[in-house]
Amino acid sequence: AAQRLEGKTIVVTGASSGIGRSIAVEFARTAPKNNLKLVVTARREEALRELADQIRSEVGDGVKVLPFKLDVSNPEEVRRFVPSLPEEFRDINILVNNAGLVKGVARAPEIAEEDINIMFSTNVTGLINMTQAVLPIFKARGSEGGSGDIINIGSIAGREPYQGGSIYCATKAAVRSFTDALRKELVDTRIRVIEIDPGQVETEFSVVRFYGDKEKAKAVYAGVTPLTGDDIAEIVVFAATRRENVVLAEALVFPNHQG
Numbered sequence: 218a219a220q221r222l223e224g225k226t227i228v229v230t231g232a233s234s235g236i237g238r239s240i241a242v243e244f245a246r247t248a249p250k251n252n253l254k255l256v257v258t259a260r261r262e263e264a265l266r267e268l269a270d271q272i273r274s275e276v277g278d279g280v281k282v283l284p285f286k287l288d289v290s291n292p293e294e295v296r297r298f299v300p301s302l303p304e305e306f307r308d309i310n311i312l313v314n315n316a317g318l319v320k321g322v323a324r325a326p327e328i329a330e331e332d333i334n335i336m337f338s339t340n341v342t343g344l345i346n347m348t349q350a351v352l353p354i355f356k357a358r359g360s361e362g363g364s365g366d367i368i369n370i371g372s373i374a375g376r377e378p379y380q381g382g383s384i385y386c387a388t389k390a391a392v393r394s395f396t397d398a399l400r401k402e403l404v405d406t407r408i409r410v411i412e413i414d415p416g417q418v419e420t421e422f423s424v425v426r427f428y429g430d431k432e433k434a435k436a437v438y439a440g441v442t443p444l445t446g447d448d449i450a451e452i453v454v455f456a457a458t459r460r461e462n463v464v465l466a467e468a469l470v471f472p473n474h475q476g
């Protein structure tokens with residue numbers, strides 16, 4: 218697996234916590250001596266710096282890590298992202314679109330406009346804008362229409378909507394449609410478009426959902442054994458390290474009790 222990551226540049230959005238953080242660490246652990254370059258992005262810079270330190274202390278200087286403050290819901294910041302990367306990090310091979318959030322649990326008529334906007338601008342428009350930012354790099358690579366991996370983190374919520382989650386579920390259904398259409402549009406290239414849909418994973422996700430209320434967030438996992446970010450990270454890295462001709466187009470991953 219490490220060989221297949223040789224010399225690659227990987228961008229992970231939402232790497233400051235949870236699944237995104239685990240994905241960055243898992244790539245570094247998988248290919249510690251393969252000239253990997255990791256760009257870890259999110260809004261919380263301090264957490265990104267801690268992540269970079271953690272990776273350095275685990276694998277040494279074999280992996281170059283660049284913490285990069287980036288709000289994917291801000292189209293202007295996304296437009297500036299690739300041009301403002303140091304040159305050695307610009308030849309991106311893998312984009313993991315992981316940044317995402319849910320705000321509130323409310324029936325559709327009561328959902329605050331602000332929460333609707335933040336969910337769509339992060340989970341959907343942010344993911345699309347990031348994809349558009351890297352595709353020219355992918356398309357310019359090689360002679361077969363380009364190469365590279367776009368790995369989108371969707372959700373079981375995009376497949377099975379639930380009461381109180383109409384907007385979040387709609388954003389994840391949008392991710393799924395976008396991902397499927399993009400894969401079809403890129404069928405004549407060596408660009409792989411992959412979607413990983415987690416079920417319940419214990420992260421800061423529910424703390425954000427309940428506007429920082431840790432007690433409410435904890436209650437979500439009462440009596441269940443949720444997945445960890447590492448469980449999802451292993452699948453993401455597995456998908457990225459298949460032989461070039463193998464597209465793990467989608468995976469639905471949930472803890473045993475959730476089936």
Ligand code: NDP
Nearest residue numbers: 231233234235236259260261288289316317418420421422
């Ligand atoms: P976390 O809250 O732990 O992580 C979310 C990450 O997204 C953080 O790093 C956060 O960083 C980042 N983020 C949020 N908004 C923005 C933004 N505007 N710009 C850039 N980064 C942003 O939750 P998870 O790790 O659980 O979530 C990761 C993904 O997994 C999401 O897409 C989520 O929908 C999906 N998912 C999670 C499930 C779960 O049960 N946990 C289940 C199914 C899917 P910062 O605040 O620093 O910007």
